[in-house]
Amino acid sequence: MCSQFSVVSGPARGRGRWESASDVLESSVDLAAELQRIYESEINVRIGWFWDCGIEVRLGDDINGFLAEEFVPSIGEVLPWLQEAIARFYPDSTYAKTLDPELRERAARRLFTPPRTGAMAICPHCGAPNASMMDELIAFVCRHCGAPVEVKPPKVQ
Numbered sequence: 001m002c003s004q005f006s007v008v009s010g011p012a013r014g015r016g017r018w019e020s021a022s023d024v025l026e027s028s029v030d031l032a033a034e035l036q037r038i039y040e041s042e043i044n045v046r047i048g049w050f051w052d053c054g055i056e057v058r059l060g061d062d063i064n065g066f067l068a069e070e071f072v073p074s075i076g077e078v079l080p081w082l083q084e085a086i087a088r089f090y091p092d093s094t095y096a097k098t099l100d101p102e103l104r105e106r107a108a109r110r111l112f113t114p115p116r117t118g119a120m121a122i123c124p125h126c127g128a129p130n131a132s133m134m135d136e137l138i139a140f141v142c143r144h145c146g147a148p149v150e151v152k153p154p155k156v157q
């Protein structure tokens with residue numbers, strides 16, 4: 001069992017938003033094409049799952065850290081999340097500029113979940129992104145300039 005799944009599952013889960021096989025086919029073609037465009041935009045993402053936990057989508061990578069993550073209940077919801085996350089965190093990327101203005105506006109207002117592990121921490125000395133290896137980042141040595149950096153705990157909102 002997976003604790004995250006209870007969030008995305010439940011009685012409201014019901015039937016997917018796709019009604020017919022042709023719709024599913026069309027969506028998967030779009031998914032492939034869009035993922036390719038994200039790849040060509042040099043944006044790093046991670047999509048993975050452990051069955052029954054939902055699908056984990058993350059924006060970022062192991063080296064530079066992650067910016068946001070989400071568990072979605074179906075593959076069909078991977079791309080919409082990725083598009084909004086990219087519009088929010090990489091608004092100047094080639095990919096984000098091709099997105100619908102309405103989507104970009106929605107992304108700017110959306111609340112994104114920060115990663116539980118591997119969050120991106122920016123070195124104040126050189127500005128390089130670093131991945132946190134711990135659940136809570138207290139301090140790190142910048143992988144770029146080698147400076148030790150102490151991380152202030154985030155303010156409670």
Ligand SMILES: [Zn+2]
Nearest residue numbers: 123126142145
């Ligand atoms: Zn640095």
